[in-house]
Amino acid sequence: MKSAPDTRPARLQALVGHGVAAIDTPALVIDLDAMERNLQRMADYAKAHGVRLRPHAKMHKSAALSLRQMHAGAVGMCVQKTSEAEALAAGGVHDIYISNEVIAPAKLARVARLARTLQARGGRLAIAVDHRQGVEALAQAIGAGANVIDVFIELDVGQRRCGVAEPADVLPLAQAISSHPALRLAGLQAYNGRAQHLRTVAERRTALDEVLARVREARRLVEAAGLALPLVTGAGSGTFGLEASSGVFGELQAGSYLFMDADYARNEADPAQPAFEHALYVKTQVMSVSAGHVVVDAGHKSHAIESGLPRVYGEALEATGCNDEHTTLRALDGAPLPALGSALWLIPGHCDPTVNLHDWLIGVRGGLQAGTVAELIRVDARGCLD
Numbered sequence: 001m002k003s004a005p006d007t008r009p010a011r012l013q014a015l016v017g018h019g020v021a022a023i024d025t026p027a028l029v030i031d032l033d034a035m036e037r038n039l040q041r042m043a044d045y046a047k048a049h050g051v052r053l054r055p056h057a058k059m060h061k062s063a064a065l066s067l068r069q070m071h072a073g074a075v076g077m078c079v080q081k082t083s084e085a086e087a088l089a090a091g092g093v094h095d096i097y098i099s100n101e102v103i104a105p106a107k108l109a110r111v112a113r114l115a116r117t118l119q120a121r122g123g124r125l126a127i128a129v130d131h132r133q134g135v136e137a138l139a140q141a142i143g144a145g146a147n148v149i150d151v152f153i154e155l156d157v158g159q160r161r162c163g164v165a166e167p168a169d170v171l172p173l174a175q176a177i178s179s180h181p182a183l184r185l186a187g188l189q190a191y192n193g194r195a196q197h198l199r200t201v202a203e204r205r206t207a208l209d210e211v212l213a214r215v216r217e218a219r220r221l222v223e224a225a226g227l228a229l230p231l232v233t234g235a236g237s238g239t240f241g242l243e244a245s246s247g248v249f250g251e252l253q254a255g256s257y258l259f260m261d262a263d264y265a266r267n268e269a270d271p272a273q274p275a276f277e278h279a280l281y282v283k284t285q286v287m288s289v290s291a292g293h294v295v296v297d298a299g300h301k302s303h304a305i306e307s308g309l310p311r312v313y314g315e316a317l318e319a320t321g322c323n324d325e326h327t328t329l330r331a332l333d334g335a336p337l338p339a340l341g342s343a344l345w346l347i348p349g350h351c352d353p354t355v356n357l358h359d360w361l362i363g364v365r366g367g368l369q370a371g372t373v374a375e376l377i378r379v380d381a382r383g384c385l386d
């Protein structure tokens with residue numbers, strides 16, 4: 001289908017080479033220096049712990065950033081949606097795992113096409129399943145051939161989202177996958193999203209104990225039946241150190257670590273994990289000043305608030321409310337309010353849905369105060385929800 005011409009007016013919010021002060025607001029800005037330190041810290045950590053890194057691209061939705069992560073050692077990328085996989089593949093990413101279930105035959109036909117395209121390029125597509133019907137529909141979509149797509153069985157390890165409910169449910173799916181030559185039984189998907197945001201290290205450790213017990217049991221039952229689950233994959237930015245040192249997980253899927261957000265900043269730091277810096281900001285301007293508060297020109301159409309209101313970088317200010325196009329701030333501890341027209345930098349509550357609100361990431365080097373716009377990075381998979 002031919003897409004309609006883009007009739008939106010061209011807007012230049014930032015020009016490469018210009019100073020940060022010239023970035024029009026509201027705008028999504030990446031501190032590239034901080035982002036690159038985060039990228040390298042995670043790459044080094046995975047290498048030092050002998051685990052593969054397959055970062056989640058649902059966070060930045062960018063092919064260019066995916067390629068940078070792979071250049072630093074990531075084996076490939078995770079995505080959550082078929083269209084995200086297509087967008088990354090179009091941008092040159094050749095090893096992609098859809099860490100999620102796909103059921104619709106029309107989407108599975110696209111999955112099959114992409115699996116063959118990537119295979120022809122010397123790459124690989126993988127996907128998760130959690131039901132016999134999903135295995136059969138996938139096998140039917142892929143059709144004939146040998147070893148065309150990798151398939152991970154998702155086990156619910158405490159999030160109560162997708163995944164088979166019990167470790168004993170893994171074996172029948174492993175047998176079903178193994179009966180189709182075009183499908184390769186690649187291992188187990190064991191991700192607990194809830195555990196990422198438990199605030200204390202002790203709570204996260206307890207949650208991971210349940211994860212590990214369930215994974216070990218599934219593996220034992222599958223191996224007793226003469227099959228193998230070659231790889232256990234999972235982990236996010238809150239717990240990856242626990243998975244990495246478990247001796248059970250072979251691959252980490254963390255995504256948010258690259259940009260971080262206000263919600264992750266509320267976690268008690270785990271000394272066993274490297275610390276990550278905020279790299280994602282929404283640049284805003286004070287557009288209205290009242291006696292007890294100011295209002296900036298970015299609301300929740302610019303930054304996601306389902307995980308909490310944003311923090312204000314480097315200022316004694318607190319967000320007290322948010323509408324579509326406005327965020328209201330009050331001064332903390334009797335500090336003066338900023339003047340009308342001042343630039344302020346919001347740290348979004350949740351990075352993933354914030355990025356999905358923007359077409360471009362404006363990459364800055366040299367800091368938020370005196371830096372320069374160094375590059376514009378396209379959010380290739382913006383709005384890729386199918």
Ligand SMILES: Cc1ncc(COP(=O)(O)O)c(C=O)c1O
Pocket residue numbers: 056059078099191193196234235236237238253254255256257
């Ligand atoms: C399946 C899966 N893996 C990995 C991640 C990455 O988690 P985070 O962005 O918190 O590091 C997510 C995030 O929701 C996810 O759903």
